[in-house]
Amino acid sequence: MHALTYERRRLIGVRSSWLVPLVVLGASAAVAVLTLGQGAVAGAPAADPLRVLTAGLPLLPLPIAALGAGVLGALSAGHEFRHPAPLVLLRPLRRRLALLLAKLVTVGAFAVLLGVGTLVVDAVVLHLGRHAAAVRLETAALHGHVPTALGGYLALVVAGGWIGLLGAVLLRSAAAGMLVLITVPVLIEPVASALLGSAAVSGGGKQGALHWHRLFPVDGTHAWLYGALSGLHSGTAVSDAGLAVAVAAPVLVLLLAYLVLLPRRSAL
Amino acid sequence: MAQTVQAQTQTDPDVPDRQVRQVHHPFQAIGLTKAGRRGRAAALLDLSFDARAGQVTALLGPEGSGRTTALRLALGLEHGQGTALFHGRPYRRLSRPEREVGVVLGEADQPAGHPGRRARAHLRMMAAAAGVAARRADQLLEQTRLGPAAEHRLRTYSPGMNRRLQLAQALLGDPSTLLLDEPTEGLSPKNVEWFHAFLRAFAAGGGAVLVTLRSPQQAAQLADRVVTLELGRLLADQPVEEFSRTRLRDEVSVRGPQVARLADLLSAAGATVRHEGGNVISVEGLARTEIGELAFRHGILLHELADRVVEHAPTPGPRPPEPSGASLAKATVALGPGETVTTQVIVPTPPTPGTHVLPARRAARVLHPLFFGEDLDEDD
Structure with a gap:
């Protein structure tokens, strides 16, 4: 079984894998333009160039690209349940594992491409809209000083894709996968703050601490706007490593839960 | 799988040839x-x-x-x-x-x-x-x-x-x-x-x-x-020749205004005739052409004369070697009270075709008691 080839052909063959990136790119460009305009109206340098680049929207629990990647991951898994043509082929466990791995790789690669794509589109918007800020960022990038936030952004997009995929494969439906995608970030914040709160008291060290809103640049001054929908407005301070754990933990938890279930299932 | 592995290990090591x-x-x-x-x-x-x-x-x-x-x-x-x-x-x-x-x-x-x-x-x-x-x-x-x-x-x-x-x-x-x-x-x-x-x-x-x-x-x-x-029970495992001999019959379906008279003539000629209700009869044992000729010779008008293949009730037939007897016995046992109809289907009656027939056939059977009823009414 050539799982990667299968997954690649599957992804290319359905319309959703073309529609989702188009919608994501369009939406993030629109949000970037709106963010720029908002900054101009306010008359203040409010629009953080990073926020423009990542097209952060306060109302959403995750960046638009991460949501798109998650939707695609969920559809990728849901496809095997809606149209279970290779059910008989997937009887052996190693094949199901291979297929899961192929899906993770494909969705991951797709998510990276999607993240980079949105960054490029938004960079163009920024370049056209606010030349000065753009040039400063660009020269920094040319000298190898890419803001950490962009790395975090890409990681978040990939994690979003995987959460969607694993949620859908765990619950055997694309819709369920999308629900998990939206729920997980909301759940993460209280859990992380509970864990890190106790750790911070004992450790006490806040060197190199980052704020959520600095890494995933959404507006930190209007926390009420995100309401319960977002886990990203917290004032909790986390280190880089802590943040990586926060992003990777839900993926790992879902993956482990699924790997426990996989041998007991007859299909994916 | 476990069973087969056991079976293989249990076989005599002296006769590996047979195993191969x-x-x-x-x-x-x-x-x-x-x-x-x-x-x-x-x-x-x-x-x-x-x-x-x-x-x-x-x-x-x-x-x-x-x-x-x-x-x-x-x-x-x-x-x-x-x-x-x-x-x-x-x-x-x-x-x-x-x-x-x-x-x-x-x-x-x-x-x-x-x-x-x-x-x-x-x-x-x-x-x-x-x-x-x-x-x-x-x-x-x-x-x-x-x-x-x-x-x-x-x-x-x-x-x-x-x-x-x-x-x-x-x-x-x-x-x-x-x-x-x-x-x-x-x-x-x-x-x-x-x-x-x-x-x-x-x-x-x-x-x-x-x-x-x-x-x-x-x-x-x-x-x-x-x-x-x-x-869910095995009834028969047969080569196709045997299957078509025991389970299928060639019939001729005849329709016309005077089939009742034709039916008498056909019975006299040795064919088996079954009334399908209305002016349709099914004839077994005579070819289509022969029936047509007979009708023509007696001046009987026909509207339809068609070959068709009809399913027999399953006759017992030869069973596959080992499990069949047991399975059939179990079948009859497993069908408990309240399922008498299905029990009749399972228990095969060799000479006459059983209840598992085409609906038309069953209708003809159901008519029987009705005729009795009419007779009684006339007597009254």
Whole structure:
């Protein structure tokens, strides 16, 4: 079984894998333009160039690209349940594992491409809209000083894709996968703050601490706007490593839960 | 699997030759059993048969007789008892199942995959899943006569095309055994004919075909061996000649205003005549031409004179060697009180055809007591 080839052909063959990136790119460009305009109206340098680049929207629990990647991951898994043509082929466990791995790789690669794509589109918007800020960022990038936030952004997009995929494969439906995608970030914040709160008291060290809103640049001054929908407005301070754990933990938890279930299932 | 391993280890080490020479059939079902849900009768009870290379084996039975369950059990898609061996190994132990067994399950009116995908893309994707080159997919599209429609989306496919695409999908790994679940159900006569020709050619090439069917007529046309199921029990496992001799009859259906008179004449000529109600009779034992001549000679007007093949009630027939007696005995026992009708179906009455007949026949039977009733009324 050539799982990667299968997954690649599957992804290319359905319309959703073309529609989702188009919608994501369009939406993030629109949000970037709106963010720029908002900054101009306010008359203040409010629009953080990073926020423009990542097209952060306060109302959403995750960046638009991460949501798109998650939707695609969920559809990728849901496809095997809606149209279970290779059910008989997937009887052996190693094949199901291979297929899961192929899906993770494909969705991951797709998510990276999607993240980079949105960054490029938004960079163009920024370049056209606010030349000065753009040039400063660009020269920094040319000298190898890419803001950490962009790395975090890409990681978040990939994690979003995987959460969607694993949620859908765990619950055997694309819709369920999308629900998990939206729920997980909301759940993460209280859990992380509970864990890190106790750790911070004992450790006490806040060197190199980052704020959520600095890494995933959404507006930190209007926390009420995100309401319960977002886990990203917290004032909790986390280190880089802590943040990586926060992003990777839900993926790992879902993956482990699924790997426990996989041998007991007859299909994916 | 555990059972077979045990059996192999238990065999005498002195006679390894026999072990080696033992022929494994491409498909062998041993005691497939599926318990019924919530105390109902078993969906499938102790079904054993095999499908041989170079033959088409039909698993025949009405709806709900457990044919699909048998296939799904054999493939390990459902949990149950018993085992099915493909060349001596259960399906889950096959290292490359698609190279040995091709499977067509599912419905003809459902697309073979995502409805928005094009047929060629779909089959190439499945080729990757089966681990074969994309070239093989194109080749199979031509072979199943889907070449001209290869770039169409699956949602535009007709049931016949769906079925052929599913067949192409099953053939990707170039298997030696084909398992098909009602491949010709709901297809046009032309497609049915194509399917029959294809399956016969596949068997002629040395492959084994196991196909579930609903219609005895089709089984007689297609199969070399017919395994008959009824309510999850094995009724008969016969070569097709025996099947058509014991289970099918040639009848002539005659319609006309004066069939009553013709019926008397035909009975006098030695034919068996059955009234179908109205002005239709069914004649057995005389050819169509002879009936026509007889009618003409006596000046009887006919409106219809047609050959047809009718299903007999299952006669006991020869049973497959080991499990049959037991299974049938169990069958009669398992049918408890309250299921007297089905019990009558199971218990075969050799001389007269039983209750499992076409509806028209049953209607004729039901009429009998009514006639008595009328007689009584007249007496009153």
